[in-house]
Amino acid sequence: MRLRSILVGLLVCFLVGAASVTAGQLQHGSITGMVLTPDGQPAASATVVLLDPLGAPLTTVTATQGAFTVPNVAPGTYAIRAEAPPLQATLQHVTVTSALPVKIQLRLSAVAAEQIVVQAEASQPESTTRVTLAGEADPRMP
Numbered sequence: 001m002r003l004r005s006i007l008v009g010l011l012v013c014f015l016v017g018a019a020s021v022t023a024g025q026l027q028h029g030s031i032t033g034m035v036l037t038p039d040g041q042p043a044a045s046a047t048v049v050l051l052d053p054l055g056a057p058l059t060t061v062t063a064t065q066g067a068f069t070v071p072n073v074a075p076g077t078y079a080i081r082a083e084a085p086p087l088q089a090t091l092q093h094v095t096v097t098s099a100l101p102v103k104i105q106l107r108l109s110a111v112a113a114e115q116i117v118v119q120a121e122a123s124q125p126e127s128t129t130r131v132t133l134a135g136e137a138d139p140r141m142p
Contacts, residue, residue: 031050041066043082049082090109
């Protein structure tokens with residue numbers, strides 16, 4: 001009977017220990033997808049940027065068929081965008097919840113870039129000069 005109690009105790013300790021080790025392991029997932037041009041064609045060599053909640057970037061480049069994979073992503077919510085200048089995709093949010101890959105499609109669009117330069121001309125303040133002769137103002141002078 002005593003041996004049975006010891007074995008049950010050891011079994012319980014083993015199961016609790018194994019559960020805590022498994023719970024402590026963080027399962028990382030991945031984000032896979034395609035980057036497409038405005039006409040729906042794959043965007044080769046586009047840069048894909050994944051931003052974590054603190055704004056730290058993780059960058060990858062698409063393959064010739066526009067496919068990309070960001071491996072080893074911890075669970076959480078991220079912002080993702082793609083660019084292939086002069087094209088850029090809008091920022092999207094993606095959530096990784098498990099080890100299963102999250103699939104996303106990013107479509108590039110033209111970015112309007114306009115530069116406006118504002119210059120002010122220096123103007124001289126208007127001044128009036130009067131000349132006085134013997135204490136009287138000469139009306140002929142401006």
